[in-house]
Each structure stands twice: as C-alpha cells, then as structure tokens.
Amino acid sequence: MFIAISFLVLLVTLVLLFFIPSRNTFLLKVISSISTGFLIVLSVSLLFFFQPNSDNFNFFYKLKLFTNSFLNIKFLFALDGLSIFFYILTSLLITLCIFFVWEDNAIKDFFITLFSIHLILLIIFSTLNLFLFYIFFEALLIPMYILIGFWGSRERKVRAAYLLFFYTVIGSILFLSSILYIYTITGTFNYETLLQYNFSFKEQIFLWVAFFISFASKIPMFPFHIWLPEAHVEAPTVGSVLLAGILLKLGVFGLIKYNLVFFPAASHFFTPLTYTFSLISIAAASLNAIRQTDLKRIIAYSSIAHMNIVVLGIFSFNLIGLSGAILQSISHGFVSGALFFLIGVVYAKYHTRYIQYYSGLMQLIPLYSIFFLFFTLANIAFPGTSNFVGEFVILLGVYKNNKICSIISAVSVVLSGAYSLWVYNRFAFGNLKSQFLLKYKDLNLNEFLILFYLILPVIYFGVFPTVIFDLLYLSCNTICIIY
Numbered sequence: 001m002f003i004a005i006s007f008l009v010l011l012v013t014l015v016l017l018f019f020i021p022s023r024n025t026f027l028l029k030v031i032s033s034i035s036t037g038f039l040i041v042l043s044v045s046l047l048f049f050f051q052p053n054s055d056n057f058n059f060f061y062k063l064k065l066f067t068n069s070f071l072n073i074k075f076l077f078a079l080d081g082l083s084i085f086f087y088i089l090t091s092l093l094i095t096l097c098i099f100f101v102w103e104d105n106a107i108k109d110f111f112i113t114l115f116s117i118h119l120i121l122l123i124i125f126s127t128l129n130l131f132l133f134y135i136f137f138e139a140l141l142i143p144m145y146i147l148i149g150f151w152g153s154r155e156r157k158v159r160a161a162y163l164l165f166f167y168t169v170i171g172s173i174l175f176l177s178s179i180l181y182i183y184t185i186t187g188t189f190n191y192e193t194l195l196q197y198n199f200s201f202k203e204q205i206f207l208w209v210a211f212f213i214s215f216a217s218k219i220p221m222f223p224f225h226i227w228l229p230e231a232h233v234e235a236p237t238v239g240s241v242l243l244a245g246i247l248l249k250l251g252v253f254g255l256i257k258y259n260l261v262f263f264p265a266a267s268h269f270f271t272p273l274t275y276t277f278s279l280i281s282i283a284a285a286s287l288n289a290i291r292q293t294d295l296k297r298i299i300a301y302s303s304i305a306h307m308n309i310v311v312l313g314i315f316s317f318n319l320i321g322l323s324g325a326i327l328q329s330i331s332h333g334f335v336s337g338a339l340f341f342l343i344g345v346v347y348a349k350y351h352t353r354y355i356q357y358y359s360g361l362m363q364l365i366p367l368y369s370i371f372f373l374f375f376t377l378a379n380i381a382f383p384g385t386s387n388f389v390g391e392f393v394i395l396l397g398v399y400k401n402n403k404i405c406s407i408i409s410a411v412s413v414v415l416s417g418a419y420s421l422w423v424y425n426r427f428a429f430g431n432l433k434s435q436f437l438l439k440y441k442d443l444n445l446n447e448f449l450i451l452f453y454l455i456l457p458v459i460y461f462g463v464f465p466t467v468i469f470d471l472l473y474l475s476c477n478t479i480c481i482i483y
Helices: 002-019 025-049 083-100 107-126 130-139 141-151 157-186 201-216 227-234 237-262 264-269 271-290 295-314 319-350 366-379 386-401 403-428 445-463 466-482
Strands: 058-065 073-079
Touching: 002 025, 002 073, 002 107, 025 083, 025 107, 073 083, 073 107, 083 107, 083 237, 083 319, 083 445, 083 466, 107 130, 107 141, 107 237, 130 141, 130 157, 130 237, 141 157, 141 237, 157 201, 157 227, 201 237, 201 264, 227 237, 227 295, 237 264, 237 295, 237 319, 237 466, 264 271, 271 295, 271 403, 295 319, 295 386, 295 403, 319 366, 319 386, 319 445, 319 466, 366 386, 366 403, 366 445, 386 403, 386 445, 445 466
Parallel strands: none
Antiparallel strands: 058 073
C-alpha cells in the first residue's frame, strides 16, 4: 500500500493546490509542506520494509478501472532493488526544489508543476505495465516544457524547450511502434509476463534499437546530446536540478530494466557500438566543458560525461559494473543537483552565470564557497564521496569486460578534474572584481539547509556504499545471470 498512499497524497495535494487562490500563499505552503514531509518519510521508510526475494519485487499494488464494463483495465505497480532508489531520489529532490522556490512570486504555479512531475516520475519508476510506462515517460515532457518555456531565464528558452521536445519525440515514435509490435506478438504489456517471452534474434535487434534511441536521448548520448546544454542554460534552477538529478536517470533506468532484460542477445551484439558512442560522448563533453564560460553549461557537459560512464558500467554485463552504474546514477543526482542549486543561488544574487565576472568570492561568501568546494570535489570523484565509489566500481567492472575502454574512460576523470578545479579556482580565488560585484550576501538559512541535506547522502554513501549494494545485489545478479 506504500505506492497507493504516495499516489493518493500527490493527487489530493494537486487538487487542493488547484483550488486554493494564488494570493493565499500561507495555505499553499502549509499544504505543500505537509505533503512533501509525509512523502519523504514514506519514501525513506521503504528502505526499512524492503525485503529482497526471489522475484525481486516488493510493495505490489493493483489498480483496477472500469471493472464492471468491457474495458476492465488493470495496472500493476511494484518496486525492485533498482527502482526503489530512483523512487526515493525523486521524492528528495522534488522536496528540495519546492523549498528552493519557497519565496517565488508564482509559488502556486511552481508547486502544481513540481507535484505533477513528482506524480509522473513515481508512476514511471513503479509501473509494471509497458504501455503505461511509455505514456508517462512521454507525459513528463509537458511539465518540463512548461518549466523551461515559461520560467526560463533568457530569450532562447522557447528554442531550448523545442529542442527537448524534438529529440524526445523522435525517439518516442520508434519506442511506441516497438511497444505495439510487442503487444501484437505477446498479447500483453505486463512486465512480468514479458520476462518469460523469448524474442528471436532478429526481433531483438530491431526492438533494441528502437528502445535504445529513446533512452539514449534522455541520458543523453552522442549524437542525441545537443538539447541538454541548451535546456540547462535556459531552464530555471529547479528545472536544471530536475533535468540533471532525475530526468537523465530515466535513460539509465530504461536501459537496465528493458534493454538488458528483454533483449540480451542484441545487447551483446551492440556492445561495441554502445562503447564507441559512450567514449565519444565522454571525450566530447569533457573537452567542451573546458572551453565553456557559462557555469550552467560547464555542469551540463559534465553531466553528459558522467552519465556516459554509467552507460559503460551498464554494458559491462557483470555485477560490479552494473551495481557501480546504479550507485553513480544516484550519486550524480545529489551532486549535480547541488551544483545547479549553487549556481542558482549566485545567479539570483548577481544575475549572471558567466565565469569572467566572478573572482575572489571566498573572501566575501565563505560559507557558499565551502559548499561549492565540497560538491566540486565530489564531482571529480574525490575519495570519501559517493561519486568516487561509483566511478571506481564502474571502472573495475568495465576493466573485466574491456580493458582498453576502461583505460580510455579513466582519462575522463583527469579531464573532469581539469575543468572542475579550473572553474572553482577562477570563482573562489584571485582578485576581487568589485566593479561587477556590488553587494555581498552569503547563504540564507533556506539555501544552507538545502545544500546541507544534499551533503549527507554524498558522504554517507561514500563511506557506507554497501547500504546500496546489499539491496541491489539480487536485482543486479538476476540480470547478470542472463549474460
């Protein structure tokens, strides 16, 4: 019933927010606080009640619609060792986004959009119906389009929203056609039933490509990555946090849960091509990040590089690489989300993201600079952080499968350190540019708490990664047995 309660709370919250007048900000905040607090407690409690078992799924919920008519629709929801962490990550980041826009003028519109995204994401990560997964996978475009197109910070925001829409729709056409084909030959959309079906090699080839294009555009991989830097630059802060923290993880989730499981022969067949595209993406994104002057673009290209390292881990076909890929995905959600929050904070103060206007801020906003240093080190996989464990385990897994790819991808760690430390050095140290920065104000309490809460999981999972690995073991091992 955990899943049903989550859906019900979000639906009730959306209805209440819709009918409350915009001017009644106090009631809007009270309802949003109660809802987010309850959902956080509910999500985290899933870890304590989750029981790894032979079929890997927990918290089953069956939704029945029109049971007395000829439609008789039934949808099954459940969580496994993979989806439970993305489920919790979604709740945590959405909650922090809600508190980040706490004092915004359009608070009602922001809250409705964020809670809608929350509901859609929880359905995506918990549904065991392939067609329902597709519907909400594409429906997520609507609130994200609104976030970028309406609340974007510059004139190119409409173009950025169209790029997001264009790249996603191209992949979705093939995705939908492949889902319909699966239904015609199997007669079902049920995930557990489809696990028992053996697709022919020729079917796997075409279906794998259709699924892969749709998921690769979300990660994103070369050559489907053009939309991401543009979307990050134009999106508001919470839009960038959700893009990097959760939206990119949909591609990872889809590749593991559908491509690897449904089409094992095709996954093996396309591994050299996947490795090639991933290594090109890592190198191109890292080199592009070095030459950027916009802070958001730097972090956006950094996200592309890190997520393509995750793809290498997914296609290592061993327990080490796959577990590391999932840990790195979760860790990247916290670290990249924090970096975009930090950029949003400084943009709200000085209304620019160009690095040439900043210098010597360690002298003026030391608390902010300390947080920025911590998450910069986490972004380059500094030992003691969750990113270090994730990337190290991925490289071990890839090394077992392909030594050359492992060595080449390890070079990206050096490139990541190059552009990350260069940015921080330019930002925090050097001579103060007082002609551009006329006022100095460090983090307020709300900003401090948001960043502090993001530090905790980065350190905890960096020191105790077995908390994740233990819950992932059965799910990842079940996938690896196929190979």
